[in-house]
Each structure stands twice: as structure tokens, then as C-alpha cells.
Amino acid sequence: MASKVLAGKTVEVNEEGFLVNPADWTKEIAAELAKEEGIAELTEAHWKVIDFSRQSAGTTGAAPTLRGITSGSGVSTKELFSLFPKGPAKKVAKIAGLGKPEGCV
Amino acid sequence: MKKIVILGAGTAGTMVANHLTHLMDLNEWQITIVDEDPIHYYQAGYIFVPFGKATEKQLMKQKKTYLSSKVRMLQTKIELIQPENNKVILQDKTVLDYDFLVIATGCDIYPEETPGLGEHEWGKSIHSFYTLKTAVALEEKIRNFQGGRIVVNVVENPIKCPVAPMEFLMLSDAYFTQKGIRDCVELIYATPNSGAFTKPVASKLIGDMLDRKNIKVEEDFYIEHADPDAKKIISYDERELEYDLLVSIPVNKGADVVGKSGLGDELNFSPVNKSTFLSDKFANIFVLGDAANAPTSKAGSVAHYAVDLFGENFKRYTEGKELEEKFDGHTNCFIESGYGKGVLLDFNYEQEPLPGLFPVPGIGPFALLQESRLNHIGKLSFEWMYWNILMRGRKVPLAPTMTMAGKWTDWEKRFNVA
Numbered sequence: 001m002a003s004k005v006l007a008g009k010t011v012e013v014n015e016e017g018f019l020v021n022p023a024d025w026t027k028e029i030a031a032e033l034a035k036e037e038g039i040a041e042l043t044e045a046h047w048k049v050i051d052f053s054r055q056s057a058g059t060t061g062a063a064p065t066l067r068g069i070t071s072g073s074g075v076s077t078k079e080l081f082s083l084f085p086k087g088p089a090k091k092v093a094k095i096a097g098l099g100k101p102e103g104c105v
Numbered sequence: 106m107k108k109i110v111i112l113g114a115g116t117a118g119t120m121v122a123n124h125l126t127h128l129m130d131l132n133e134w135q136i137t138i139v140d141e142d143p144i145h146y147y148q149a150g151y152i153f154v155p156f157g158k159a160t161e162k163q164l165m166k167q168k169k170t171y172l173s174s175k176v177r178m179l180q181t182k183i184e185l186i187q188p189e190n191n192k193v194i195l196q197d198k199t200v201l202d203y204d205f206l207v208i209a210t211g212c213d214i215y216p217e218e219t220p221g222l223g224e225h226e227w228g229k230s231i232h233s234f235y236t237l238k239t240a241v242a243l244e245e246k247i248r249n250f251q252g253g254r255i256v257v258n259v260v261e262n263p264i265k266c267p268v269a270p271m272e273f274l275m276l277s278d279a280y281f282t283q284k285g286i287r288d289c290v291e292l293i294y295a296t297p298n299s300g301a302f303t304k305p306v307a308s309k310l311i312g313d314m315l316d317r318k319n320i321k322v323e324e325d326f327y328i329e330h331a332d333p334d335a336k337k338i339i340s341y342d343e344r345e346l347e348y349d350l351l352v353s354i355p356v357n358k359g360a361d362v363v364g365k366s367g368l369g370d371e372l373n374f375s376p377v378n379k380s381t382f383l384s385d386k387f388a389n390i391f392v393l394g395d396a397a398n399a400p401t402s403k404a405g406s407v408a409h410y411a412v413d414l415f416g417e418n419f420k421r422y423t424e425g426k427e428l429e430e431k432f433d434g435h436t437n438c439f440i441e442s443g444y445g446k447g448v449l450l451d452f453n454y455e456q457e458p459l460p461g462l463f464p465v466p467g468i469g470p471f472a473l474l475q476e477s478r479l480n481h482i483g484k485l486s487f488e489w490m491y492w493n494i495l496m497r498g499r500k501v502p503l504a505p506t507m508t509m510a511g512k513w514t515d516w517e518k519r520f521n522v523a
Contacts, residue, residue: 015305062400066261066327067371078329081341086325087299100303 006032018094022057025097033095039084042095046083049075053096063093063101106135107423110193110203112183113360114140114168116148116496117394117408118209123498124416126173129423136175137201139193141182143168145496146237147488148265149405152272152441154240155247156280161237171496183210186366188387205389205423208368208375210360212265212395212403214239218356219260221331230336231351234273235265246350247280252289253349258338259296260328263374264357265395265403268450270294271301271311272441273352278318279443292319295326295338295346304457306516307450310474314442357403359396374398379454380430382415391419401434401454409495410435413505435507437463439484447480449473453507459516464503466511473512 004013007028012020017036019025030050034042042050052073056064066089070077084091089101109125111118122138129136145168153159172178182196186206193201214235216223222231234240255277257270264270274292281287294301294315300308301315301322315322329341337347359373368375368386375392376385379399384390393415394408401407414431422428434454439447449471450458462469470479494501513519 065371071371077327077341081327085342087297087327090299 016094016100018100019097022097022099025054029097030095033097037084037091037095039091039095043083045075045079046095049073049080049083049092050096053092053098057096057098063089063096063098065089065101107133107204108202109134109136109205109207110201111136111138111207111209112140112186112193112362113209113211113394113396114138114172114178115145115209115211115394116405117211117396117412118207119145119168119171119496120409120412120498121207121209121393121415122176123171123173123496124412125419126175127498128416128420131175135177137177137179138172139179139181139183139195139201140168141180141196143180145171147491149484149491150488151234151237151240152269152276154237155234155243155273156276157244157248161241164237166492171492173498183360183362185362186368188366188368188384188390191389203389205391205419206387208363208384208390208392208396209394210363210396212357212359212374214355215358216353216355218358219328219330219353221333222260222353222355224333226331226333226336230349231331231333231353233353233355234269235354235357243352247277250281250290250350252286254291254293254347255350255352256293256295256338256346256348257352257354258326258328258346259298259354261356262297263372263403264354266438267302267402268438268440270296270352270354271315274315274320275318275443276441278320291321293321293323293346293348295323295328297325297327299324302458304452306460307452307458307474310460311440311448314448314476318443363396368392370398378428378430379434380432381418381428382411382432383428391415399434402436402438404436404438405491405495406437407435409501410505413500431506433506435505439480439487441481441484442476445481446476446478447484448476449480449483451507451512456507456509456512459512459514460520461512461516463511474516 003010011024053064080088093101111122145166147164150159150164184196185194191203228242232243234243281290301312302308327341328338331338337345339345363369363375364373377392377397382391382393395403411432438450441447451463452458460474463471463473
């Protein structure tokens, strides 16, 4: 575990840069994590996905999978890939301050 | 009589049924198992079929041979589960009442979920090896393959046996090398993961191994559709990969009946407590093996460790005691790496695979996360253990939970990695 300063706040992150404590998360931290993932600015469309994912994780206790996001948020897979290029499920989980999506080994 | 109904007589279902006949008082409990298919397939052997190293017949046995005579077996399709009424409806209209239900209906491939995949080129230039039938069809294709580009593509996670696609590539490398045409064969692994494996150390070490074998990895590749006429697959971010032979691992989903009965997630996997396998929704339903949504590998070794711990825990539960949260996600997998060698992985929910020796620290005889001939022999001898120990409900003398003993946390120093 390492600690890191994000948006002026010292937080713990794991070796892949995921927040260790979801409670550390703020919207400002999300914006900085997004920059690390190559997303310069979080638009309303991005926030729709992030908010859904945080909500979903609040009930299930885990970051949603790609399918979980598309079926639950109404955002199409194609759109999700243009918002969060390459691995959207992983990127969304990271930016939303959730753990890495489970179920992948 | 109180009733336990088990749905599915594959790896997990058979083990559960046989364990419970040893553990439960059969004057009090009746155990029924339902499966529409009379054949028990040795799925860990599918990987050998495309390379002519196992035949269809070798991998098929009668399910009833492996079920205790104390278990009532019904061979029919499961139509619906009514968890609110504790009933299972079968296709022949039989209604089974239960006190406890164990769902072990596994998972299967669904090529029709991806446009272009399961269409007119399926079985021609697009193949799979995740069922015995597809593995047999691929054998002929591989035998007659004269050269070109083979793309192995995982459509979406989770999949059964997540290392099998890499095994297929490494065995292809050895097969075509021995055939003398390796320089005419390009091998590509297109995976939605950001590397060969999702856990960092294994990803690096297995990634290096693929690299040495000249197998290219196309990372973060989420297929959107296949174009069967142009022979290419296209990702959501519009990358195109051409192929001469596409070996696909299509979407894996749980049984339709699980979804239809309101017990599944968006892929028909059934949400459970990952340490006890108790259904999130019903206090008298357990889900074991590939059918559950537990975040571990969908593999027989996992089902085996899970069932080993499940039996006594279940018995306690039927006596009104609390379930113990015992299962740690322990997984072993032997990865065939070609040329009579293999790699062994040992890990759980928390601990990623590391190099080391297994099961005895300092001795082995199996090498973790490194290639060795003994690992390959381990994989081959597992078939005997599967049929004669695991399926009979006997215990293997290995701890069902993972241990850190024998794992090298200082592997970088030992391997001289900077």
C-alpha cells in the first residue's frame, strides 16, 4: 500500500492506483484520477456513469461489471468505450473510488 | 423425510451429492439430484482434444456410475425453480419439494450473444474448445491448418478456467513447432484484460512466457462483433484484428433456468455469500461451482475446495447452527505450457499467485508460477484423482484453504528481477 496526494488530500492507494478506502473519495479526487486515466475533463455523461456505479456499489458492495453498468445505467457499451477508452469497467471503478471489479482472475 | 434437492450432476453437483451421503443421516434425509444429460464430461481434458492428445470417448463417463446409489437421480430438464414455495418444476411436470436446494447448474458458452460469431462461419473459420463438441471440431481444423494467423479471443469475463485460452496458445506454439510450420503461424491472444492475467505478478511472469513463445497479446480488446466474411473481429474502440482461424471463448453464462427463476444476475450467475455459498436471497438455497457469482475462477479445483468445506458447514446449518465463513477462494490450476511442461498457480480471494513450491515448502514437488515437467505430470495425474477421489466424495490430503508457506514473496530477488 502506498499513500498519495490527490486533490490536496493524502489517500491510500493500492499498487494499481485504486483507492483503498472508498470513503476518501471526493469529486475533486475523481477528476484527478480521471486525468491519470487520460480523461481530461469529466462531462455530465461521465458523471452519469460514475454516479450509477457508486450507487450500485453501495448496494452490492462491489464495483459493477461492464454488463452491470450498461444494463443498469442505460449507457450503451459503445458510448461507454468512447467515454472511458480501453477498459471502461476498470476505469470507471478507479475514478469512482471503488475497488477493481471482481470476477476477473 | 426431509429433502435435499441438487440441481446439476456435473463436477460440483456430483461432489456435493456424494459428500452429503457420507455426512447426513439418510434415515432422515432424502437426497435427489436432477440433470438432463446422462454424461459426465471431464472438462479439464478439453484442452488436449484440439491437439489430438485426448479423444472424445476418453472424456465421457456415465453420471450414474459416479453417484452414490443412495442418491436418487432424475434425468430430465429443470423447468423452473419456485424459491418462494420451495419447489422445483421439472420438464415432465414432476414437482419436487425441498427443505434445502443446492444449485450446481454450471455455466455454458453463448456465441449467439456476439453478432457475427455463432453464425454461418461457426465451425468453419470460427471455432471454440469450451464444449466437447467444439473441441472435437477444432481438432480437425488444427490438424489441417497450413499456416496463417490464429486469434484466440475471450469475449467477456468471467469465463470458465481463465487460463485455458493461454494454454491453448502455448500448446499451439509447441504443436506447430513440432510440425515444422511454426514460422508460418502467427499466434495472437486478444483479451479484455489489461495483460495476460489480471493479477500483477502472474500477469508479468506469464506475459514474459508468452513473449518468449512469440505469442502476441492484444490487451483491453473487448469484441463488439465479428465480421465472418471479412474474417476479422472488431472491438468497441474500433480496433480490427484479422484472422485465418478464430478460436473464440464466447460469453459464459449461467443456466437459463437460474435467470428465469429470478435467481441470477445479468449473466444468470447466482449471487451468493462468497465464503459460505448461501444464496443472497433465500436462506435454504446454496449455489456451488460455476453457477455462483463468487469472484473466483470458474474451475473444478475451486468447486472441489469449496465442496470440501461446504459439507460439514451445511450439516451444522441444518442443525440450526450458524454457517462458518470458511471458504477463502482457494484455487489451484495447472497450466499446460507445451513441450511436456506446465505451470502451477495457487491463490485465493486475497492473495495473488506467486512463485514458490507446492504443496510442501522447500520441497514441492510442484513449482508455482514456473515451468516444470512435474507440473505437466501433475495435470495428467489429476484426471485419475478427479474420477477416483474427488467425484467419489473422498477427501484429498491437501488443506482446502490456501497457505502462504512455500510462496516466495521475495521472488524478484530470487529471479534477479530489477
